[in-house]
Amino acid sequence: MRKQIFLLLAALSVLIIPGCSSQPVQPWERDVLAQRKMQLDPYPLDTYLDDHIYFSKEASRGGAGLGGGGCGCN
Amino acid sequence: MQLKKKKIRSQLSVATASLLTTVASTSQALETTSDWEVDTSVLYYAEADRVSLWEPVIRLRKDFGDDSFVNFRLVVDALTGSSASGAIATSSAQTFTNPSGNSTYTTNANETPLDPSFLDTRAAINMDWEQPWGKDVTGNLGFNISKEFDYLSLGVSASAKWDLNKKNSTLTTGFAYNADTVEPVGGAPVGLTNMPVFPTVKQTMGSSQDRTIYDVILGWTQVMSRKDLLQFNYVYGNESGYLTDGYKILTVVDGTTGDPVADPAQRYVYEKRPDNRTRHSVYTQWVHQFDEDVLRVSYRYFWDDWDITSHTVDMRYRFEMGTKHFLEPHLRYYSQSAADFYQTSLIDGQTYNYASADYRLADMTSTTIGLKYGYEISDSSEFGIRIEQIVQSADPSQVIGNQSSQDLVPDIDATILQLNYTLQF
Amino acid sequence: MRRNYSAILLVFLAVLVLPGLSQAEPTGSIQINTSNGVIELDSLKGQVIYLDFWASWCAPCKKSFPWLNEIHAKYGKQGFKVIAVNLDKDQELAKRFLQHHPAKFLIGYDPEGKIASQLKVQGMPSSFLIDRKGNIVSSHVGFKEKNIKSLEAEIENLLSK
Numbered sequence: 001m002r003k004q005i006f007l008l009l010a011a012l013s014v015l016i017i018p019g020c021s022s023q024p025v026q027p028w029e030r031d032v033l034a035q036r037k038m039q040l041d042p043y044p045l046d047t048y049l050d051d052h053i054y055f056s057k058e059a060s061r062g063g064a065g066l067g068g069g070g071c072g073c074n
Numbered sequence: 075m076q077l078k079k080k081k082i083r084s085q086l087s088v089a090t091a092s093l094l095t096t097v098a099s100t101s102q103a104l105e106t107t108s109d110w111e112v113d114t115s116v117l118y119y120a121e122a123d124r125v126s127l128w129e130p131v132i133r134l135r136k137d138f139g140d141d142s143f144v145n146f147r148l149v150v151d152a153l154t155g156s157s158a159s160g161a162i163a164t165s166s167a168q169t170f171t172n173p174s175g176n177s178t179y180t181t182n183a184n185e186t187p188l189d190p191s192f193l194d195t196r197a198a199i200n201m202d203w204e205q206p207w208g209k210d211v212t213g214n215l216g217f218n219i220s221k222e223f224d225y226l227s228l229g230v231s232a233s234a235k236w237d238l239n240k241k242n243s244t245l246t247t248g249f250a251y252n253a254d255t256v257e258p259v260g261g262a263p264v265g266l267t268n269m270p271v272f273p274t275v276k277q278t279m280g281s282s283q284d285r286t287i288y289d290v291i292l293g294w295t296q297v298m299s300r301k302d303l304l305q306f307n308y309v310y311g312n313e314s315g316y317l318t319d320g321y322k323i324l325t326v327v328d329g330t331t332g333d334p335v336a337d338p339a340q341r342y343v344y345e346k347r348p349d350n351r352t353r354h355s356v357y358t359q360w361v362h363q364f365d366e367d368v369l370r371v372s373y374r375y376f377w378d379d380w381d382i383t384s385h386t387v388d389m390r391y392r393f394e395m396g397t398k399h400f401l402e403p404h405l406r407y408y409s410q411s412a413a414d415f416y417q418t419s420l421i422d423g424q425t426y427n428y429a430s431a432d433y434r435l436a437d438m439t440s441t442t443i444g445l446k447y448g449y450e451i452s453d454s455s456e457f458g459i460r461i462e463q464i465v466q467s468a469d470p471s472q473v474i475g476n477q478s479s480q481d482l483v484p485d486i487d488a489t490i491l492q493l494n495y496t497l498q499f
Numbered sequence: 500m501r502r503n504y505s506a507i508l509l510v511f512l513a514v515l516v517l518p519g520l521s522q523a524e525p526t527g528s529i530q531i532n533t534s535n536g537v538i539e540l541d542s543l544k545g546q547v548i549y550l551d552f553w554a555s556w557c558a559p560c561k562k563s564f565p566w567l568n569e570i571h572a573k574y575g576k577q578g579f580k581v582i583a584v585n586l587d588k589d590q591e592l593a594k595r596f597l598q599h600h601p602a603k604f605l606i607g608y609d610p611e612g613k614i615a616s617q618l619k620v621q622g623m624p625s626s627f628l629i630d631r632k633g634n635i636v637s638s639h640v641g642f643k644e645k646n647i648k649s650l651e652a653e654i655e656n657l658l659s660k
Contacts, residue, residue, distance in 0.1 A: 024242040025297050027622045028586035028615045032301050034556040037368050037392060037400075038361055040295065040305055045115040045131055045494055046446075046460065048147075052129075053119060053490065057466060059410055059435050060376040060384045062289060062309045063357035073623045074141050074559045074641035139562070139644050240621065 034071030040064075108454060108498035111135040115494040122487045124188070125155040141212075147200040156188040160322040160431035161342055162419050163187070163480045164334055170342065173259045173321055175275045186484050189321055196222045202231070210237040214248075224257040233291070246293035246307075254285040258320035265346025266426060269323055271339050283316035301363040309355045318347045324431040329421040332475030343420060345430040353378035366394040376410075382435070384410035398450045404462065406442040418470035418482050433483050438468035444490070454498040462490040529614060531584060531607040538607070541633055543580060547657045548629035551583040552609075552620050555596035560624045563642040564600045570654065571604040577658045578631070584609050586623075626650075630657050 025033070036042050041064065055061045113133040120126035129151040136144050161168065161181075168181045172190055181187040202216030216231040233248030256262075261278030263269075270276055293307040322345040326335050334341045359372040374386040385408070392402040413435040415428035444462030451457055470482040529540040540548070551567065553560035571581045581604035585593040588610050597606065609615055618627060622640040630636050637653060639646070 024240050025300050026612060026615070027240055027620055027625070028552065028554060028612050029300050030241075030623070031554060031556045031588060031592075032363050033297065033303065035363075038301075038303065038363060040303065040359065040361065043458070043494070045113050045133055046458075046492065048149075049115065049117045049129065049131065049492060053464075053488075054408070054440075057434060057464075057486075057488075058384070058408060058438070058440065059378075059380075059382045059413065060355070060374070060386065060408075061353070062291075062311060063307060063355040063374040063376070063386075064359070064372075071557055071623065073557045074643065141643065 030071050034073075109137050109139070111137075111496065111498045113494070113496045115492060118491045120489050121155070123155075124157055124486060125153060127151050127153040141206045143204040145200075145202050145204070147198075149198045149200075150195065152195050154194075156190065158433055158484070159187045159189045160345060161187040161325045162327075162431070162477065162482050164325070165476070165479070168334075169272075169338070170323075171269055171272045171274075171276070175260045175273075178272045184480065186481070194222060196220065196225075198227075207234070210241075211235065212237075216250075218252075224259060225254070227252055227254040229253070229287075242297040244293075244295040246291065246295070248289075248291040248293075250287075250289045250291075252287040254287070254315075255282055256285065256316060256320070257282045262316065262318075262320045263344040265318055266343055266429065268339060269342035269344060274339075276344070283320075285313065285315035285317060287311065287313045303359075303361040305357075305359040305361075307355070307357040309357070311353045311355075313351045313353075314349060317349060317351060318345055319430070319432060320344070322430060322432050324417060324429055325419045326422050327419045327474060327477070329423065330475055332419070332473070332477035335422050340422075343429070345432065346426075346428050347415065347430055348380065348428055351378055351380055368392040380435075381414035382410055382412070384408065400446075400448045402446040402448070404442070404444040404446065406440075406444075408438075408440040408442075410438050412437045412469075412471060416471055418472060419474070419477070421474070433468045433486075436468040436471065436483060438466065440464060440466040456496045458492075458494045460490070460492040460494075464488040464490070529617065531582060531614060532609070533582075533605055533607045535605075538582070538605075540629070543629075544633040545631050546578045546580050547574075547631055547654065548627075549579070549581045549654065550618075550627040550629060551581065552586055552615055552618075552623065552625045553583055554586045554623060555592040556587075557623045559642040561596075561600060562644070563624055564602060566647060568601075568603050570651065574654060574658060579654065579658060581605065582607055584614060586610070586612055586615055628653055628657060631660060 032038060041047050047064070051061075051064075111134070113135070115131045117129040117131070118127075119129070129149060131147065131149045133145065133147045135146075138144070159170070161170070163181075163184055163186045165183055167183050168187055169178050170181070170187065171178055179190045198218065198220035200216065200218040202214055204212060204214045207213045212235045214231075214233045218227070218229045218231075220227040229250060229252035231248065231250035233246065236245045237243070238245065260276065261281050262283050264277040264279050267277045289309055289311040291307060291309045293305065295306075296304045298304050323342045324345055326341055326343055327333060328335060353376065355374055355376045357372065357374040359370065362369045368391070370388075370390040370392075372386075372388045374384075376382070376384040376386070386406070387408075388404075388406045390402050390404045392400050394400050413430070415426070415430060416432075416435040417426070417429045418431055418436070420426060420429055442462055442464045444460060446458060446460040448456060448458040465485065465487050467485040468483040470477075473482065531538045531540065540550075549567075549570065551563070553563070567581050567583060570579070583602060583604060584607035586609055587593040590608060590610060593606075593608070607614075615625075618625075618635075618638075624642050626639050626642075627635050628637045636657065639650070
């Protein structure tokens with residue numbers, strides 16, 4: 001189990017760290033990210049209903065939580 | 075004579091207290107200058123021969139113009155049907171005492187015993203306020219309440235998002251606390267005591283039981299390119315108190331034949347779960363846009379101190395068909411390993427500290443395949459319809475003797491149909 | 500791109516990040532494409548300029564347009580000019596936006612973000628106030644209605660000089 005977490009974190013670091021150090025996306029380049037369909041949770045009711053169903057049928061819960069992205073305005 | 079039976083749907087009810095999932099939904103980048111957004115949905119969910127429910131939801135979001143928002147959500151659900159009680163199918167008919175202790179119900183031979191049928195309604199309200207705290211930080215405070223006839227859940231949550239590196243990175247933290255009170259019909263049975271033969275009444279340990287749940291979330295979102303977003307979350311949770319399902323039972327069987335013990339007063343036992351559970355999830359999501367289509371892939375790994383581990387893989391691909399319509403197929407694969415106290419049946423003479431035959435705690439896989447169609451009616455309104463099919467199969471913890479001729483843990487198929495409509499004004 | 504500028508410009512760009520820290524600095528040779536041809540910012544000396552950066556997908560930008568129309572009308576005769584530079588990659592989206600939110604002020608187009616990069620725009624929308632001598636005296640990131648009063652006070656202050 002600990003090995004799996006470590007591998008997941010390592011894999012993500014490989015993905016995230018280059019993202020941090022390479023040219024960031026400029027504030028005026030967020031046209032695509034501003035779209036509803038590009039949000040982390042574009043249809044919150046769908047997510048709520050699904051989570052509710054799966055929680056009542058399975059032993060696991062949670063995970064998705066909060067996040068960033070979006071148009072970055074204001 | 076139909077007695078009104080009010081049942082705790084402890085699993086479904088606690089699900090509504092999943093505040094951190096709720097808090098997630100507030101951070102939307104609306105593309106319009108409207109003050110209000112109304113989001114309505116109706117869900118129809120039906121398991122073959124088991125539970126079915128109708129669930130209308132309405133969500134309102136108000137923009138106060140200074141980057142502060144308030145969200146309000148109201149859910150009502152009406153649930154009918156029944157789930158497996160935890161007792162196993164046997165080659166003879168079986169008789170069980172109702173939770174109220176006032177009557178009995180029987181199950182035919184070679185059929186999986188189900189909780190008695192009931193109609194239950196639940197209502198839940200959720201409100202949260204989103205507010206900027208300084209230049210790059212947004213805070214959120216939430217409250218929720220969920221009520222059924224015999225169940226009450228109250229919860230609060232607080233979270234913050236911190237934007238870094240020209241909003242290319244976002245650090246998120248959150249905390250949610252829930253206090254639940256359950257009042258099982260006929261009282262909460264003492265765990266691992268026998269279900270008595272009618273008219274004897276079960277041993278109880280009080281009419282009302284409490285449960286406390288808290289969750290802590292730590293997350294990171296990274297803009298990878300103009301068309302890529304990557305999210306990573308870690309959630310820690312702890313539940314303590316009455317975590318048992320007061321209606322679930324287990325069948326006590328002979329260790330060689332696998333048949334239920336002869337004495338009916340010794341045959342069924344109420345389940346008992348530990349009074350504490352610590353759980354963890356790591357979750358990652360990748361959102362990628364092609365020309366106009368969007369791919370969304372997520373993975374969650376879950377583990378807890380009940381020895382349950384699970385993997386969830388979820389994929390959606392949104393095909394844009396012109397500017398107004400889209401089709402989005404969806405695939406979800408889930409697999410979990412059983413809780414260490416999961417027992418399909420109990421062996422006569424053996425001692426157990428904890429035991430539950432609830433199939434939700436068994437080794438299990440679940441596959442969902444679905445399709446959503448969305449239509450943009452105007453710049454400020456959207457309609458959607460979604461249909462999904464879930465196939466779930468679980469494995470027994472052991473199969474003893476004659477039990478091999480029974481389907482101890484039947485597969486459960488379910489269908490989801492959902493309609494939604496969003497309007498901004 | 501950055502190598503086109505002197506060290507002084509780099510210093511003032513760093514200062515530009517902090518709103519309210521007004522250090523009068525020259526604008527350099529900024530050329531803006533508009534539907535009426537190319538405008539050199541230097542040629543507008545003598546006027547107070549409100550240089551705004553916006554895009555069709557930016558919600559607060561939409562909210563700012565009615566106010567931009569207001570100040571254009573209110574202060575225009577005192578030698579005040581609003582130039583709103585659009586940063587949409589697809590100009591069609593900008594044109595569609597303008598059909599729904601008409602602008603009485605001048606619209607510039609910078610689809611590749613060259614001017615935005617030059618001025619190190621930190622967020623959307625962004626605005627720069629330029630005094631009559633052609634110096635950028637302040638910058639603001641984001642548009643919030645509660646800031647309108649202080650923005651108008653700044654403009655009036657610059658107009659009085």
